[in-house]
Amino acid sequence: MYKKPNSDLWNGRVDEQDGEFGKRWHQKIEFLEYPYNQKSGIAFLGFECDEGVKRNKGRVGAAKGSDELKKAMGGFAYHQKTKLYDCGKIVANEDLENSQEELALHVSSLLKNNHFPIVLGGGHEVAYGSFLGLYNTLEKNEEIAIINFDAHFDLRQSKIATSGTPFAQISKLDTSFNYLCLGVSKAVNTRVLFNQAKALHVEYILDTKMTYLFIEEIKDKLDKFLEFKDYIYISIDTDVFPSYQVPAVSAMASRGVELNLVYTVLEYLLKEYKDKIKLVDIAEFNPKYDVNEIGKRAVSRLIFDIVDFFNI
């Protein structure tokens, strides 16, 4: 079910004497409703969903993630030139498959109106809906590259959709499957999942190799992976980060990939491949398990940084 944007989520300090240059996001955010036909901008769309994590037998609570992130972003200083829109949210129900289709419809509409969607989950089941939204706008023979920052492949074979199946679902669509997973943990993905990744020609870098020591190898891998691809979809599962940086997730990573490294990789992608990147989503941020707002601040700051690259 679609819910219109809620202005109550956007609050922050007001420096009245400083005029336009003293403004913060809560003063600049505009509210845009489906079907989103206004001047293009960065479009935050929530996917309020616990159903995927519930079906995957994880710790639920990520449904509240999108509203909490919007609340956290209100206080950011506005440096951007681009318009910022809160586009409301899709509230999922027990019919997850249907809710993913509904999300896809909204993402397609944002893309057709030349917005840059940043979809805020929800569990990682958000990824199937996000991808489907982009996929449904494609002309024939166009290739989407998926870059997923995640401790897990999320390639589990299952009759029903869960937070552990989105990329397996995508691999079954009638398009080539180009998937690079950054930060995979050997400790939490079984050999079945590694075999599944191999069978689907999935590329990956282990969490142990996602450090600054390997930054050139990481960039090389990205360049090779992105050759001949038309569009890029970036998914960020916040359980890729070390638990001390983002404790607010269903499945905490004991090792994880540092926020700063993810920032550097995103900076590289957004500088080198900006025109191809069509869509970003943030998954698995679960405020229920946050500690003193550490996770909320880290994840919202990452969104700030992504938005900030659009100044260039």
Ligand SMILES: [Mn+2]
């Ligand atoms: Mn995931």
